[in-house]
Amino acid sequence: MSNVAFPKLTCFCEDSILETFVLTVMALNQLSLLRPLLCQTLVRQVRSPLVAPSRVRATHLPLNTGTPCHPPAACSRLYATKKSKAKAKGQAAKVNINAALVGDIISLDEVVEDMTAVLNALKEDFTRNLSIRTSPGALDHIVVTTQDGKFPLNQLGQISMKSPQAIMVNMSSFPEATAAATRALRESSMNLNPEVDGTIIKVPVPKVTREHRENLAKLAKQFSNKAKESLRKVRSNAVTQAKKAKEGHSEDTIRLVEKQIQQMSDNIAVDIDKQLAAKIKELLG
DSSP: OHHHHHHHHHHHHHHHHHHHHHHHHHHHHHHHHHHHHHHHHHHHHHHSTTOOOSOOOGGGSOOOSSOOOOOOGGGGOOSOOHHHHHHHHHSOOOOOOOGGGGTTTOOHHHHHHHHHHHHHHHHHHHHHHOOSSOOGGGGTTOEEEETTEEEEHHHHSEEEEEETTEEEEEOTTSGGGHHHHHHHHHTSTTOOOOEEETTEEEEEOOOOOHHHHHHHHHHHHHHHHHHHHHHHHHHHHHHHHHHTTOTTSOHHHHHHHHHHHHHHHHHHHHHHHHHHHHHHHHHHO
16 A cells, blocks of 8 residues: 555655746746836835935845846935035025015115115216217206306306317306306316307317227226215115114014115116126227
8 A cells, every 4th residue: 555655645746846836936927027116116215305315226125136126317316416506505595575574674665766876876977977979968967166056057058069079158147157167167077178268168079089988988987986885885874774673673584684785785786887887888889
């Protein structure tokens, strides 16, 4: 009986071993198919905001003899580069405060008006004092100092163009101001050399030379520097006013107001530089 049973037992064991081998091969194949899903799950974990690894190493992945799974290159670096960090550090954050919310500290609208007035005054100086071509209207702004006060030249005399080369100022209405008007014309920045004939002032139109253009360009820089000084005074006064209102307000609020004032001043300063550059280009050609 024992001699007959051994072949059946041996056959049974061989079938069991073969079945186990087949199941193992099938399991390995299924695991190979699941590997992409495991990789995708791992990549999602890397992208999660709660996890901040800079690199995903292949050694963290399950080992297998199949095709290795590598995470996308975009996931290998989640931090900003040094260059982008330096660029962001160099750019100051812009402040935009609602003027109505800080009205009890300072009137930002009035500060804007004062700063804009400085820019408008510079534009007016450029138009009146730095014109290459002399015309009757260019003399209107010249201020004449008399015993009764200061008056624009066009209120004391009648200005007209006698010829393309000369301008005439008739001072017959206020003859006593003729000398003062002549002095004001000569001391102006327009390079004028007036000649007096009774109550008539003749103003030869100067030739536009390269030297004259360069002198006007230098004068333009002086006007712009003067405007920036006035702008700094407006900013300084506004900051001082804001600091006086510290009682009842947090330091952070006062600091934000100061930054807003500085930002407004910087914007006007940029406009002043633009006006200067445009004027110099106009003068020098």
